Amino acid sequence: MLAGTAATALAGPWVFNRLLPGRSTILQLAVVAAIISFPVWLAIGAFETGFTGSWPLNDLPMQYLRIFAISMIVLGGGYIAARALGMIGGPAGGEPAEISPVPGFLERLPAKYRGAALYAVSSEDHYLRVHTDRGEELILMRLADAMRELDGADGLQTHRSWWVARDGVAEASRDNGKQMLVLKSGVAAPVSRSFAKAVRDASLT
Template sequence: MNDSPIHFTLRQLHGVFSSPLAWGIMVGVGVIAGITGPFSTFEHLAPAPRIAYWLLIVVGSYGAGTIGATLAQALILPRGGPLIARIAVLGIGSSIPVTAAVVSISWLFFPDLSDTGLSLLELYIYCLFIGLALMGVIEGVVEPQLERRKTQTAPETAKMPKILDRLPKDMRGSLSHMSMADHYVEVHTNKGKSLILMRLSDAIGETEGVEGLQIHRSHRVARAAIAAVRRVDNRVVVELATGERLPVSRSYLATVRAHEKGATR
């Protein structure tokens, strides 16, 4: 698999728009804005077009902001960074495509954008400050609170490996295996798979709490996910509970055989 930051961003976007909760929030915000009619839209648009306008604005801004923020983080801070740096990168990264989306949608309803009461520069400044404020709340308040709650409520015996924190929330489950894909690590759980821009060795260091086997320089599997060890076309492979088969390289064959003997005792 040959994935770039753009492909990774598109995967994240698909995950966002696959969430019923996200759609519920977007529709709710769009309808409320359509009824109240901020930024002179109440005066210039009838109720039905006004609601349609704000629904498009909310959905378009959400999608554009997700693309901009995720792409900016993948290109500039793939390994994370200080809180201020994350807020700046995500906020600025989201503000540019959000501004473009708002302008494009507004042109459909307002041939003369001056009817909105905002110049292009003023609109961008609004989007920038909203983006920075939103990312500040998410990165500085929401995410730490969710992390603390998860730590407090989860029993020690069920402690989740750190690598799962890097995955979209709907992909966090029982770790199955990890495979290299160019500069990315493809992390597989019982809920799906996701790409993370990091080295496999670093990803392995974040799997504490999950017993695993290195079976190849590009593959590591969780012991619990191994269904069988087989020989296929004169090659040893590990067969997972999902039916997927991963090759075992000669340098790791002894480790796999030792696991196989231990599992049969």
């Protein structure tokens, strides 16, 4: 019991806030259950064998699955109860909750960027420059991977090397005939011809 409680306290926040932020609640609970079942499984096995280590190998998988199933039931019941008591937020009006992927993405940056407003990301060779209201930071990441991680965020690709958040745009401008989006930080993000229509459709120009 103590092993399961300690594992839940550690695994729960990590899975919900860092590993799988914004993902299906069932998936999050299943991952937490799988993690916390392991120390419980070890503790029960050690207790049943008198800490001799001579465990019946044939029974080990089924024993783990039984513990996993119990963990899922307990975690699911606790989650439903917490929702009913208003201890955690839930979808409004029966609609799925919209959870922004931005906070999870910003976890890749140093601690000072936690809770920052994301303005844009731009590709520089093998690195990605992350533009926020608290400054800029370079991280080792491809733009394509960043855009997959930011899928669902309110923003769009404006250039082969730029993704811009709608709330990060201060104004649209032109420089020598080239369309630009000026971020709130003052940085100008280019808009290429192939993405110009998407930018117009987003009412950013």
